[in-house]
Amino acid sequence: MAPIKIACVVGARPNFIKMAALTHEIDRRPQFSYELIHTGQHFSSEMSQQFFDDLGLPEPSHYLGVGSGSQTQQTAEIMQMIEPVFEQSRPGLLLVVGDVTSTLAAALVAAKLSIPIAHVEAGLRSGDRRMPEEINRIVTDSVSDYLFASEQSGMDNLRNEGVPEERLFLVGNVMIDTLLRFRDRAQESSVLSDLGLDSRAYAVATLHRPSNVDDNEQLGRLVEVLEEISHHTPVVFPVHPRTRQQIESLGASTKGLRLTPPLGYLDFIQLEANAQLVLTDSGGIQEETTILGVPCLTLRENTERPATIHEGTNRLTGVEPAAILSAALEVLAAPTTKGSTPQLWDAKASGRILDVIEDHAQLLLHQ
Numbered sequence: 001m002a003p004i005k006i007a008c009v010v011g012a013r014p015n016f017i018k019m020a021a022l023t024h025e026i027d028r029r030p031q032f033s034y035e036l037i038h039t040g041q042h043f044s045s046e047m048s049q050q051f052f053d054d055l056g057l058p059e060p061s062h063y064l065g066v067g068s069g070s071q072t073q074q075t076a077e078i079m080q081m082i083e084p085v086f087e088q089s090r091p092g093l094l095l096v097v098g099d100v101t102s103t104l105a106a107a108l109v110a111a112k113l114s115i116p117i118a119h120v121e122a123g124l125r126s127g128d129r130r131m132p133e134e135i136n137r138i139v140t141d142s143v144s145d146y147l148f149a150s151e152q153s154g155m156d157n158l159r160n161e162g163v164p165e166e167r168l169f170l171v172g173n174v175m176i177d178t179l180l181r182f183r184d185r186a187q188e189s190s191v192l193s194d195l196g197l198d199s200r201a202y203a204v205a206t207l208h209r210p211s212n213v214d215d216n217e218q219l220g221r222l223v224e225v226l227e228e229i230s231h232h233t234p235v236v237f238p239v240h241p242r243t244r245q246q247i248e249s250l251g252a253s254t255k256g257l258r259l260t261p262p263l264g265y266l267d268f269i270q271l272e273a274n275a276q277l278v279l280t281d282s283g284g285i286q287e288e289t290t291i292l293g294v295p296c297l298t299l300r301e302n303t304e305r306p307a308t309i310h311e312g313t314n315r316l317t318g319v320e321p322a323a324i325l326s327a328a329l330e331v332l333a334a335p336t337t338k339g340s341t342p343q344l345w346d347a348k349a350s351g352r353i354l355d356v357i358e359d360h361a362q363l364l365l366h367q
Contacts (some may be wrong), residue, residue, distance in 0.1 A: 003033040004364055006357075007091035007115075009082070011041030011066070011102030013051065014175070014284045017265060018097040018120060020055035021177035025350035031361060032354070035061035035089060039078050039102040054265040055178065071101055071132050078105035086113055092364045093357065096140065097121055097174065099133040099283075104140050111143040116364060120174055120353060122147035123154025124283075124304040132210065133283075137304070146360070148353050150174070151307040151342055171352040172344030175287055180347040182266060189270035195236060195258065199274040202234040203328070205257075209281040212299065213243045216250055218319065222299065223252045225321035226279070229328045230256035233276060238263045277331045279324070286314045291345060293338035295331045299324060307342040314339075 006026060010019050019036070026034050038060035052059070064081045066074055078101065086094075086109060094110040096103040097120040110117050122141050126134050141147055147163060149155045150173040158168055192199065205226050213219050226235050236258045239247070247254060263271065269288070272278060278289050278296045286305050289296035290312025297317045308314035317327045344352075357364070 003031055004092040004361060005089065006032055006034040007037060007086065007089065007094045007106075007110075008034050009037045009039065009094070009096050009102055009106040010060075011039035011078075012098075012100045014098050015100060015102065016051040016055055016057065017178050017284065018174045019095075020057055021174040021181070021350040022095060022097070022120065022353065023057065024181075025354045029354055029358065031358065034095075035091070037062045037082065037085060037106070038064065039082070039105075040065045041074060041078070041100060041102045050264040055182070066102075074101045075105045075108075078102055079109050082106055083109050083113070086110060086115060091115060093118055095120065099124070099136045099140070101132075101136065104136040107140045107143050116146070117144040118146040118148065118353070118357065119144040120148045120171075121150050121154070123149045123156075123158040123168075124151075125153075125157045126302045126304040128302050130211070134304070146356065148349075148356070150345075150349070151305065153306050169352070169356050170344065171356070172346060172349030173287060173342070174349045174353070175284055176291055176345045177347045177350050179269065179288055179291055182269065183273075186266045186269040186273070189267045191263065191267040191270050192274060195260070195271075197234065197236070197271075197274075200276050202236055202275060203229060203277040203279060203332075204271055204275045205235055205237045205279045206240075206282055206285060207243050207280070207299070208240045209300065212281050212319065213240075213246050216246070219243075219246055220250055220252050221321050222319070222324075223247060223250075223254060223257075225324050227253065227256040228321075228325055229279070232329065232332055234258060235279075236260065236271065236275075238268065238271075277328060279328065286312070287345075289313055290339060291341065297324065297327050297331070311342045312339040 010016055026032050062085050066077050094115050094117045096106055107117050119140050147167050148169050148171045155170050207213055238260045273292045275294055281299050283305055286308040290308045296314040301318050317324045
């Protein structure tokens with residue numbers, strides 16, 4: 001019997017990290033094969049290659065090279081470019097992860113072509129439909145056949161939305177599979193010495209959410225509060241290209257901040273693991289800091305990952321500078337306290353996902 005072909009779609013940093021765990025597990029199972037489709041949604045070719053090298057991902061079978069543009073433009077372009085790929089290869093299953101534009105676009109095309117869809121990280125909800133990612137999550141879940149939740153809140157949300165129980169699987173967090181697999185290698189990174197940093201003597205900041213970086217006034221206020229925090233501890237700020245462009249167009253002062261280009265996966269994990277404090281609007285970083293035991297302040301009004309707050313080291317500050325500064329100073333003044341590990345965040349999520357797919361192999365063969 002020929003292996004069941006799984007189409008795996010990536011397009012942005014979180015996709016690479018999560019998909020690395022899944023393709024590693026697929027490689028261990030001869031009843032499956034896969035093709036990796038890279039939409040090119042976010043990164044330059046250089047940054048993409050860094051992530052492929054760090055994570056041991058194979059060269060993609062297809063690189064779509066989607067250009068920059070609005071969410072709608074990118075969605076439409078990915079859909080147009082990925083449809084002939086699916087029509088030619090006719091995968092037995094589409095495997096998508098997370099909530100980026102590539103995830104939504106691929107799922108919509110697969111649904112129209114009657115290709116079964118498995119969504120990893122299903123059911124996460126912020127409750128804020130102004131976030132593009134929230135729409136991506138909801139729509140992707142609505143067309144998926146297998147919904148793999150990373151935490152209990154995802155299961156609860158999907159049940160409340162009326163998703164049939166036989167489609168729901170609580171499997172744990174594939175991003176943590178990758179983190180724990182590469183943690184020792186990340187410790188070999190020289191990023192701290194390269195940046196002249198001492199362990200537990202600096203903060204890390206990241207910003208990329210449109211609500212934080214596309215609003216000039218809001219971005220200016222956040223940069224200002226990061227500068228204020230830098231008076232108390234060095235603040236390293238790996239800057240997304242779009243965020244850097246916005247900061248430069250504002251003319252905002254960053255003289256107190258240590259701005260760097262985006263970092264590769266291993267370098268960033270090492271930087272994150274040794275920080276006193278992380279300030280971010282990233283969902284994945286909320287999860288990583290929970291496992292690394294590093295205090296995390298999420299510069300948002302909501303989070304789709306409540307386990308990182310209830311069990312982990314994450315805290316929502318909102319976006320008001322006074323609240324952010326107060327929370328940061330509180331963390332810097334107090335010893336680090338570790339949270340607990342959420343259920344099934346144990347580096348075995350990918351295996352559970354492939355076990356489910358394996359159990360449904362006969363059904364997939366006869367789709």
